[in-house]
């Protein structure tokens with residue numbers, strides 16, 4: 323029997339009209355239904371396929387430019403694979419650091435045995451992934467990449483649907499005050515999600531990953 327191909331979701335009316343954007347990005351039941359009925363791009367779980375039709379370029383992300391994961395990027399095969407799955411990387415990514423031009427081939431170190439990682443920020447589109455040991459009990463590096471990708475996608479959706487992405491100043495101040503009192507804050511980063519809190523509190527679409535959350539998304543409405 324010939325295989326019946328599913329239609330492409332990004333060519334469907336319900337995708338192009340953006341009318342189910344919030345459900346599409348935040349409602350797991352809705353997302354599962356889409357995957358059953360349509361063909362979706364590989365990066366559907368990380369990026370909105372309409373607003374971010376291509377994967378982001380890894381060398382243009384704050385993570386790469388800040389070089390905070392340089393060692394993992396060059397030496398940890400599990401982390402490298404998560405980067406390849408999530409972002410566009412240069413062809414010579416396996417042999418040359420795209421930022422420094424270092425020509426060392428990556429030294430592959432054994433990954434620790436997998437253990438369940440928690441979803442970040444209540445985003446059910448981020449699936450649990452095998453954890454890699456991370457200093458100071460931050461989430462696994464793989465999970466941090468997914469968290470960053472999800473935050474970018476949420477912000478992009480908000481920008482298009484409401485024209486707003488930055489939380490009002492009083493909301494930011496309140497959030498910062500809560501984070502500063504929180505035992506999960508470590509050197510300007512949240513131990514729960516690994517995010518830099520200065521950036522996290524500024525985005526209206528973010529919420530505290532603590533259960534229950536200590537602060538939630540800021541309401542944004544169309545002007």
Ligand code: SF4
Nearest residue numbers: 501504506512530532
């Ligand atoms: S985001 Fe939440 S868990 Fe993280 S430091 Fe702030 S208050 Fe604490």
